[in-house]
Amino acid sequence: MSVNLREHIEKIVPLTDDEFAFVLSHFTSKKLKKHQFLIQEGDTVDHSWFVVSGLIKASHTDESDKEHILQFAMEDWWVSDYQAYHYKTPATLSLSCLEDTEVLCLSLENSEKLCSELQKAEHFFRRKANFGYVALQQRILSLLTTSAKERYEQMLKQYPSLFQRVPKTLLASYLGVTRETLSRLSS
Amino acid sequence: MSVNLREHIEKIVPLTDDEFAFVLSHFTSKKLKKHQFLIQEGDTVDHSWFVVSGLIKASHTDESDKEHILQFAMEDWWVSDYQAYHYKTPATLSLSCLEDTEVLCLSLENSEKLCSELQKAEHFFRRKANFGYVALQQRILSLLTTSAKERYEQMLKQYPSLFQRVPKTLLASYLGVTRETLSRLSS
DNA sequence: AGAAGCATTTGACCTACATCACAAATATAC
DNA sequence: GTATATTTGTGATGTAGGTCAAATGCTTCT
Numbered sequence: 001m002s003v004n005l006r007e008h009i010e011k012i013v014p015l016t017d018d019e020f021a022f023v024l025s026h027f028t029s030k031k032l033k034k035h036q037f038l039i040q041e042g043d044t045v046d047h048s049w050f051v052v053s054g055l056i057k058a059s060h061t062d063e064s065d066k067e068h069i070l071q072f073a074m075e076d077w078w079v080s081d082y083q084a085y086h087y088k089t090p091a092t093l094s095l096s097c098l099e100d101t102e103v104l105c106l107s108l109e110n111s112e113k114l115c116s117e118l119q120k121a122e123h124f125f126r127r128k129a130n131f132g133y134v135a136l137q138q139r140i141l142s143l144l145t146t147s148a149k150e151r152y153e154q155m156l157k158q159y160p161s162l163f164q165r166v167p168k169t170l171l172a173s174y175l176g177v178t179r180e181t182l183s184r185l186s187s
Numbered sequence: 188m189s190v191n192l193r194e195h196i197e198k199i200v201p202l203t204d205d206e207f208a209f210v211l212s213h214f215t216s217k218k219l220k221k222h223q224f225l226i227q228e229g230d231t232v233d234h235s236w237f238v239v240s241g242l243i244k245a246s247h248t249d250e251s252d253k254e255h256i257l258q259f260a261m262e263d264w265w266v267s268d269y270q271a272y273h274y275k276t277p278a279t280l281s282l283s284c285l286e287d288t289e290v291l292c293l294s295l296e297n298s299e300k301l302c303s304e305l306q307k308a309e310h311f312f313r314r315k316a317n318f319g320y321v322a323l324q325q326r327i328l329s330l331l332t333t334s335a336k337e338r339y340e341q342m343l344k345q346y347p348s349l350f351q352r353v354p355k356t357l358l359a360s361y362l363g364v365t366r367e368t369l370s371r372l373s374s
Numbered sequence: 375a376g377a378a379g380c381a382t383t384t385g386a387c388c389t390a391c392a393t394c395a396c397a398a399a400t401a402t403a404c
Numbered sequence: 405g406t407a408t409a410t411t412t413g414t415g416a417t418g419t420a421g422g423t424c425a426a427a428t429g430c431t432t433c434t
Binding site for chain 4: 148178
């Protein structure tokens, strides 16, 4: 459903029906089943995705086969391997679906076209990027300043729904601890 | 010197002389001595700064008085408390000069005006924000996946000049370890 | 419904890094 | 140029969280 996208954008810039139709014409839609991949490490990444429904994890697997989760993307979130996307390098992240998921796909080419054709779009994406930057700074600060336990409690407060939808193992690897440690923390 | 700024912008969008003059008219300039603050925690933040020369540290001090460094900003870097800046909340960071420093100041108001008047400016800031986002993601991944020693070596490779300019105590608090640990790592 | 595969908990032990304390070496200021 | 502060190094000891291993619960698939 593109209603989500429209509401999402209009939180930042109001659009006329025509403008939204124009924006939407730059997207395609895609449905994925649980366990399917949007990208795998090494892939070329020329899309960014807006999650309409479902849940995606963005993760990197290190040399010793440990998975580190950079982001969970649920309804109304954007996700991609933005390094690979912006710099046109091979993906170092993999994106996989933790639930059946529907996304709207925006290619880099269409994104640039859209931004140059409609300043409101460029404005929207600038703001999104600014807010995203702030959110990541917060996460860095929280990794630097707080213990695993505090981060766990913080997350529990901020995204309670994740605890229903995601196995603890994955939450642990988002928080930067092992599943054993997380298990001991929650008791 | 505004030459720095022009070259910096033109890495992303070419500008005519008139356009650059227009851009520059939105900035003011400011010189600070070592140890002066650009902002302190609690302040209102309505500017973002482009460092022409010198060196600034952006840091947060936690309840137990430990300082955590989020960013060093040297020549050609942008710095602010972007959370406070974009969300108009009181600063949670303080920005202070580690050397005599010259900055170009862009108020939020002028920034928005500039972006709406000149699409090239909006495009520039969108790209900067995108690249900044990617850089922070990398830092998060490095905090999640690597040991203090690896982070130290990585930093040594990426920003060798910092090691001349900044006391080790501060590097340690950027890397997320104590100065004692850093000292032991480097031997 | 039963088998096969995940997810979670708990225990014993280990390691990277923190903390505290003090000494030596450099800066900075009067 | 001596005094005061700041920075750095090193030792002894503490602790959060990691690793490995085994037991028990849950899903999911046929």
